Amino acid sequence: CFARSSTQQIIMKFCLALLSLFFAVVVADHGDHSDYVVKTGEDLARYRDQCVAKLSIPADLVEKYKKWEYPDDEKSRCYLKCVLESFGLFDDAKGFDVHKVHHQLGGGDVDHSNELHGKIENCAKEGDAAGEDACTRAYRGALCFFKENLALVKQNVASK
Numbered sequence: 351c352f353a354r355s356s357t358q359q360i361i362m363k364f365c366l367a368l369l370s371l372f373f374a375v376v377v378a379d380h381g382d383h384s385d386y387v388v389k390t391g392e393d394l395a396r397y398r399d400q401c402v403a404k405l406s407i408p409a410d411l412v413e414k415y416k417k418w419e420y421p422d423d424e425k426s427r428c429y430l431k432c433v434l435e436s437f438g439l440f441d442d443a444k445g446f447d448v449h450k451v452h453h454q455l456g457g458g459d460v461d462h463s464n465e466l467h468g469k470i471e472n473c474a475k476e477g478d479a480a481g482e483d484a485c486t487r488a489y490r491g492a493l494c495f496f497k498e499n500l501a502l503v504k505q506n507v508a509s510k
Contacts, residue, residue, distance in 0.1 A: 386449075389437050389454060393436075393437070394433075394437075397432075397433050397437065398412075398416075398433060400436065401429050401432035401433050401436065402429070405425060405429055405432060407429055408425075415429065418496060420489070420492070420493065420496075422489070427485040427486055427489035430488050430489050430492045431484055431487075431488035434446075435488075437450075439451050439454060440488050440491070442484040445474060445478045445487060445491075446470075446473075446474035446488075448467070448470050448471050448474050451470050451495070452467050452470050455470070455495075455499060466499070469498050470495070473491050473494035473495045473498060474491055476491055478491070
């Protein structure tokens with residue numbers, strides 16, 4: 351604030367710009383999940399119906415999905431991607447939004463340093479295999495979430 355030489359002023363402006371950039375990156379990385387609204391069982395039912403219609407999913411597969419059974423085929427992989435996108439938890443380009451997944455599973459206020467967050471991160475990494483198409487990445491991550499936390503997933507969408 352009290353710099354007198356032009357060199358000191360330049361350094362001060364540079365540091366200020368660097369701090370502003372750092373703050374903007376932190377807010378961008380963590381700010382987009384702060385307004386995430388936890389979805390309900392009704393939301394899940396609506397998203398399922400929309401994705402079934404959009405992807406022309408046959409009735410036999412729909413019955414399996416309702417039992418949380420997802421065969422490893424193209425229709426099932428893309429169906430899971432569609433549902434996860436509808437929830438706002440997955441994006442073709444970015445993959446899984448770990449913070450939003452944690453908010454969805456944790457019911458809103460969550461501690462992003464707890465064990466559940468670590469499990470979610472691991473599943474998201476499993477879903478981010480290089481060279482895989484978006485449907486396959488979403489499928490792999492979702493199956494990992496279900497394997498690790500199916501009871502929590504079911505409870506989360508059923509109780510709201």
